[in-house]
Amino acid sequence: MAKRLFFSPSKSNAAGVKFGEASFDLLTDFLVNLDKRNKDDLPTKYCANFKNKKVVEYILLITKELRLDPLAGYHAVELLQRFMVKYIEDFITAPTPKGATSNHPRSYEDAVYNKLKDKFPLIIFSCVQLANKLSLHSHMIDNNTAVHFLHSVGCTVSKQVLLESELMVLKGLKFRLNVLNPLTYVEILLEVLGHNEPSIPLKHLYHYCHHVLQFISLERTAIYETLLMATTECVSPSREQREKFVPVTEDCMLLGVGVIAVAAFILRKWEQVVGELSHITRISKRSITDFAHATLVHIVGIGSSVNPLS
Numbered sequence: 001m002a003k004r005l006f007f008s009p010s011k012s013n014a015a016g017v018k019f020g021e022a023s024f025d026l027l028t029d030f031l032v033n034l035d036k037r038n039k040d041d042l043p044t045k046y047c048a049n050f051k052n053k054k055v056v057e058y059i060l061l062i063t064k065e066l067r068l069d070p071l072a073g074y075h076a077v078e079l080l081q082r083f084m085v086k087y088i089e090d091f092i093t094a095p096t097p098k099g100a101t102s103n104h105p106r107s108y109e110d111a112v113y114n115k116l117k118d119k120f121p122l123i124i125f126s127c128v129q130l131a132n133k134l135s136l137h138s139h140m141i142d143n144n145t146a147v148h149f150l151h152s153v154g155c156t157v158s159k160q161v162l163l164e165s166e167l168m169v170l171k172g173l174k175f176r177l178n179v180l181n182p183l184t185y186v187e188i189l190l191e192v193l194g195h196n197e198p199s200i201p202l203k204h205l206y207h208y209c210h211h212v213l214q215f216i217s218l219e220r221t222a223i224y225e226t227l228l229m230a231t232t233e234c235v236s237p238s239r240e241q242r243e244k245f246v247p248v249t250e251d252c253m254l255l256g257v258g259v260i261a262v263a264a265f266i267l268r269k270w271e272q273v274v275g276e277l278s279h280i281t282r283i284s285k286r287s288i289t290d291f292a293h294a295t296l297v298h299i300v301g302i303g304s305s306v307n308p309l310s
Helices: 024-041 053-065 070-093 108-116 120-134 143-152 159-172 182-196 202-218 220-232 239-249 252-266 270-281 285-299
Strands: none
Touching: 024 182, 024 252, 053 070, 053 120, 053 202, 053 220, 070 108, 070 120, 070 159, 070 182, 070 202, 120 143, 120 159, 143 159, 182 202, 182 252, 182 270, 202 220, 202 252, 202 285, 220 239, 220 285, 252 270, 252 285, 270 285
């Protein structure tokens, strides 16, 4: 009987490998590493969110236009999130220069916006560049191509400015680029799913997962709001309830199983896949079902009171 995979408390290190080619031992290491890093990255209370629909859509369009691996796009979203959070933290804690004007902006958001509004498109592109350089399956974007692309979208910059922007992002991230993204979780969980249940049509499931993840990434705010209301059983959740819910919005493991569960529902493989996902990750079937329901009501455009899983 073949060994089945699920999380165990052993220590391990993960390394990149092409989808569909991981060995049993590598998958075991990947799972433990994913679980640990996901728990370590979860915020305890508040997390500034730069994963709004327009930004994510812009990043995914850049990835598509330049024919990059989709993984680079989702990685860029995570890099941008971390860079902007660090930038705001540094901005808030920086001492006010002597002789500075007393005409302060109305809020920190206004101040940050005023400082970054002209640089922001370039910062986004720099995150895509850096993410792409770490991708094992993408071609590199040379500076000529990068400058030409930016000019085509109305962002006139020189190669020097492009390099300076990339260096600024690198320094802001303290050169820590090896962050995990939702597609990594989806791919590794699919690998394990395929190992444990070879009868599952993995290629079809993988194809649908890409579309589902893109949809969730673009409709993130609405989907998590639906999930929050379902979890709290409250139409207008309180501030305290929203703060307690923040770790859920940043839980990549939950997002990964949720993406696969929705794809499985579309392929009519719900029972077969969800039970195995719960076994692999130790996430309850109820939690997986709630996430899938919150997503599906937005995909099919029906009221949240109607459960498409029933």
